[in-house]
Amino acid sequence: MTTAEQAQSVIRTGNQAAAEGARLARVGVVCFFPIGPSDEVGEHLVEMVNRGQLDARVIDLENERSVINAQITATQSGVRSTFSTNSEGLVFAYQPLIWSPYARVPIVVGVAHRSLEPPTNIQTDDHDTIIFRDSHWIQFYCENAQEVLDTMIQAYWIAERHDIQLPVFVTWPGWEVSHAAMPIEVPSQEQVDEFLPPYELLPGRDLLTLDMEEFYSNASRSGGEGASYIEQRYAIDHTLNVVAKQAITEAHERYVEVVGRGYGGLIESYRTEDAEVILVGLANMATRGRQAADAMREQGKRVGVIKVRTLRPFPSEAIAEAVGDARVVMAFDRNPVHTLFHELRSALYSHPGRPAVLGRVVALAGRNFSSRDAEELVDEAFAAIEDPAAVDELSWRMETVAD
Amino acid sequence: MTTVEAPRATERRQPVKPKPMQEYIEVFGNLPDEKQGRHFRYCPGCGLGIAQSAIVRAWDRIGLDPEKVVTVGGSGCYAVMGSYLTASQAHMGHGRACAMATAIKMSDPELTVITLQGDGDGMAIGAQHFVHAARRNIDITVVIFNNFVYGETGGQHGPTTPRTTMTQTSPYGMVENEFDIVNMALGAGAGYAARTTVFHAQHMVRAIEGAIRHKGFSVVEILQNCHELWGKRNGMPKATDMLAWYRDNSVTSAQAAKLEPEDVLGKFVIGTWTAPDRPEMSEEWQKLVARVQAGEVEPSKGASSKPPALQ
Numbered sequence: 148m149t150t151a152e153q154a155q156s157v158i159r160t161g162n163q164a165a166a167e168g169a170r171l172a173r174v175g176v177v178c179f180f181p182i183g184p185s186d187e188v189g190e191h192l193v194e195m196v197n198r199g200q201l202d203a204r205v206i207d208l209e210n211e212r213s214v215i216n217a218q219i220t221a222t223q224s225g226v227r228s229t230f231s232t233n234s235e236g237l238v239f240a241y242q243p244l245i246w247s248p249y250a251r252v253p254i255v256v257g258v259a260h261r262s263l264e265p266p267t268n269i270q271t272d273d274h275d276t277i278i279f280r281d282s283h284w285i286q287f288y289c290e291n292a293q294e295v296l297d298t299m300i301q302a303y304w305i306a307e308r309h310d311i312q313l314p315v316f317v318t319w320p321g322w323e324v325s326h327a328a329m330p331i332e333v334p335s336q337e338q339v340d341e342f343l344p345p346y347e348l349l350p351g352r353d354l355l356t357l358d359m360e361e362f363y364s365n366a367s368r369s370g371g372e373g374a375s376y377i378e379q380r381y382a383i384d385h386t387l388n389v390v391a392k393q394a395i396t397e398a399h400e401r402y403v404e405v406v407g408r409g410y411g412g413l414i415e416s417y418r419t420e421d422a423e424v425i426l427v428g429l430a431n432m433a434t435r436g437r438q439a440a441d442a443m444r445e446q447g448k449r450v451g452v453i454k455v456r457t458l459r460p461f462p463s464e465a466i467a468e469a470v471g472d473a474r475v476v477m478a479f480d481r482n483p484v485h486t487l488f489h490e491l492r493s494a495l496y497s498h499p500g501r502p503a504v505l506g507r508v509v510a511l512a513g514r515n516f517s518s519r520d521a522e523e524l525v526d527e528a529f530a531a532i533e534d535p536a537a538v539d540e541l542s543w544r545m546e547t548v549a550d
Numbered sequence: 551m552t553t554v555e556a557p558r559a560t561e562r563r564q565p566v567k568p569k570p571m572q573e574y575i576e577v578f579g580n581l582p583d584e585k586q587g588r589h590f591r592y593c594p595g596c597g598l599g600i601a602q603s604a605i606v607r608a609w610d611r612i613g614l615d616p617e618k619v620v621t622v623g624g625s626g627c628y629a630v631m632g633s634y635l636t637a638s639q640a641h642m643g644h645g646r647a648c649a650m651a652t653a654i655k656m657s658d659p660e661l662t663v664i665t666l667q668g669d670g671d672g673m674a675i676g677a678q679h680f681v682h683a684a685r686r687n688i689d690i691t692v693v694i695f696n697n698f699v700y701g702e703t704g705g706q707h708g709p710t711t712p713r714t715t716m717t718q719t720s721p722y723g724m725v726e727n728e729f730d731i732v733n734m735a736l737g738a739g740a741g742y743a744a745r746t747t748v749f750h751a752q753h754m755v756r757a758i759e760g761a762i763r764h765k766g767f768s769v770v771e772i773l774q775n776c777h778e779l780w781g782k783r784n785g786m787p788k789a790t791d792m793l794a795w796y797r798d799n800s801v802t803s804a805q806a807a808k809l810e811p812e813d814v815l816g817k818f819v820i821g822t823w824t825a826p827d828r829p830e831m832s833e834e835w836q837k838l839v840a841r842v843q844a845g846e847v848e849p850s851k852g853a854s855s856k857p858p859a860l861q
Contacts, residue, residue, distance in 0.1 A: 179706070179719060180675075181670075181700045181703035181704065181706040181719075182703060183702075183703050183704070186703050186704065186706065189719070190704075190706070190718060190719055193719050193721075194721070197721060197722055205719075207707065207719065207726075209673075209674040209675060209677060209709060210645070210674060210675035211675075235625075235643055235644060238643075239643070239644070239675070264643065265641075267625075267629075267641075
């Protein structure tokens, strides 16, 4: 049987795709606490459990902090778990979310992005997971429902590898992806089982047969007044920025081999080979970039796009390689702290060509960001080639033009 | 520990005046321009409208000065209610109302502080603030709109969902037990707790009035119809279905006291419960500060202090 025959074509929203991904990963614990637009993921999983399509226990707790603690405990007990939340829910669960990487607990959390409050808002931007940038979480940003499903499965493989043992965010834009339906290919259970082995604890890390002498994840007890603190932090940082980078690329290659679909691993480049201007964005900001690049190329302007799939580890080397001889790199930052702009500047500081790096804050809280908007920003980038001083390095796009 | 009180005779002699909602809101001054002509954002038939009406009627009966009233809310269908009232409102994250209300009362004990909370907000993510505010006996009034589900997010089950009933996330029936909000409050130290329903509108007004008049922590649980998300999944698709259900399944605390326990099972016992007075937090702090400043009390002398006589 070929790959195409085994897989199933269906119409799914981003949230449904995330639930399908968790189901195929054979999660044993489904955690739930409602918050729009993420709560549908849990609802679909509860339905799957009730219908017997998924053999899992549903744990519905009183807030997100309790839920993340439950996920940590389930994972430390050797059970794969799933949970999706966003914005206020993530911020509320800050303490156990920070605990998980430093205790080396490989949980996977789905995030259908939602803007942080106040003001009260249910629209979407990346800020809710961007603020976890500096906490050694692996972070994937997905562009559409298909990528959500595929990344969800890969996330467990990466997180649970015995040489990684770090938590992973799999994120997708709220509403625009979470509630937009598209045709997707759902891999067969056999394919996923071939790609993703059952979750196995590191030897000596089983919470249920805990030997405190061996159990180093509980740093406060075994570290002895912080004796091994710096060594543990070094190991985690090295794991994230070196080991995980290789593992993400490897996951991509293996997934392509088994399922037949991929997104380039750390980054996905589009028409960058001869580009003078390169647009960089997370998730569906790259979609806008590609539309603008196609339109500009018809005018003879050489524009390329890099979709950054992982904010952490930040793929500095892959980006530098894709940037090549480009003159201007422009970040489409869908967060108010212009993270991508700073990351790119840092990554390209020692790049031989030293391209100008510009930052544009766009589409906050679901503000319209049309391909015409993107094209106008590309014009600014070309103006920077002529006269760098004439263009703002960092600016906010608040007015928009319709497509 | 608790005593059951029947509605007092004086209350019965003073029926609630049938004033229209708008007039009660105007009692507290003119609406700002941006609120003029605005319609309520509740679903058609939602019990929140009746509950909101009862709250302002209770204020009217007490004669509260809107300048001295603060409502505190978090997230949920009810969260817009504060903006329909002309009293000040404070709004924060999901479940934080009791913590915020405690701070407001401590900073200005002259204020009447009322939290407006949903059952998901107050009993799940905000439950710790609720029980600690009750323990401290801070003089605030907590109004819990209990519609059995997380309404704003689509009707998922929560800590107040009655066992065996259907919700978005318990389509085959809720398996967990639900909170008894009144007993939880009294157990945690509240001096006044009431349960009422949106069908029992006049009782609701008196319950809220009593709660606000009570010196100390007080709670009013309002059983509120969410026919859209809970009723529709449980055979009561219309607002009137649920109101009739509350009518037919409620007994007063006085009636319940005369019934056999098994006859009370499955009924909503409405009424008011009080506990003996305990010191109120904001007042105790003021007293302590005054006594320290007057040199009447001294700090611990360590090991040479006298063993305490617990009160």
